[in-house]
Amino acid sequence: MSTYILVPGMWIGAWAWRQVTSELRAGGHDVHPLTLTGVADRSHLLGPDVGLDTHITDIVRLAEAEDLRDIVLVGHSYGGLPVSAAALRLRDRIRAVVYVDSGPLPEGMSQLDVSADGTEPAGDAVPPRPWDAAADPVLLAGLDGTALDLLRTRSTGHPLASVKQPLGARATSADLPAVLIACTFPLDQIHEMMAAGHPFFAGLAEAEIIPLATGHWPMLSEPGKLAGILASVGGE
Numbered sequence: 001m002s003t004y005i006l007v008p009g010m011w012i013g014a015w016a017w018r019q020v021t022s023e024l025r026a027g028g029h030d031v032h033p034l035t036l037t038g039v040a041d042r043s044h045l046l047g048p049d050v051g052l053d054t055h056i057t058d059i060v061r062l063a064e065a066e067d068l069r070d071i072v073l074v075g076h077s078y079g080g081l082p083v084s085a086a087a088l089r090l091r092d093r094i095r096a097v098v099y100v101d102s103g104p105l106p107e108g109m110s111q112l113d114v115s116a117d118g119t120e121p122a123g124d125a126v127p128p129r130p131w132d133a134a135a136d137p138v139l140l141a142g143l144d145g146t147a148l149d150l151l152r153t154r155s156t157g158h159p160l161a162s163v164k165q166p167l168g169a170r171a172t173s174a175d176l177p178a179v180l181i182a183c184t185f186p187l188d189q190i191h192e193m194m195a196a197g198h199p200f201f202a203g204l205a206e207a208e209i210i211p212l213a214t215g216h217w218p219m220l221s222e223p224g225k226l227a228g229i230l231a232s233v234g235g236e
Contacts (some may be wrong), residue, residue: 002234009077013040125157
């Protein structure tokens with residue numbers, strides 16, 4: 001049995017991991033899907049002070065409060081930022097860090113720095129994307145109508161302060177075993193981007209790279225395959 005903490009990206013909560021969680025638990029694993037503060041079922045806690053540090057603490061406190069050990073810590077998309085920092089604080093409890101179409105950005109860089117246009121929205125939250133598969137065929141690849149409807153109805157704003165705050169000290173693949181599950185970038189392109197020092201893959205030089213050909217939300221487009229990869233990382 002392995003222990004997993006599953007951290008979602010922007011706009012979604014623990015609910016997005018439901019099928020992955022079910023499959024891993026069916027295999028006998030201990031699985032803890034996490035909703036970050038200010039999002040989804042914790043959207044009532046949204047405010048101007050919900051920053052990246054808050055989300056790092058969400059992960060650390062879950063691991064400590066549940067006394068979790070030998071953790072496979074999984075971060076999807078934006079979730080890779082707090083996961084990479086939490087992993088450093090929890091390193092004695094971590095078996096491996098898994099980045100799902102994500103990675104540990106360089107220290108001093110924020111999620112907003114690598115967003116599509118870097119535009120800062122008004123208010124305390126970044127509004128959800130429109131989830132228009134026709135307009136965004138690469139990132140939304142593999143999502144059927146049911147999944148897209150689920151995203152449209154259940155997505156919430158994401159705390160703006162968390163995407164503005166630069167990442168501080170974080171673990172890299174040199175600190176802890178790391179795996180990159182690559183969905184939207186082909187392997188050749190990833191290797192080229194790594195060689196060029198692209199921030200998306202900073203800190204993953206020693207990581208194992210596992211391709212999963214689908215869009216940016218594999219927990220909804222390919223939950224069975226994603227669960228199988230995570231189980232293999234956990235040692236099943």
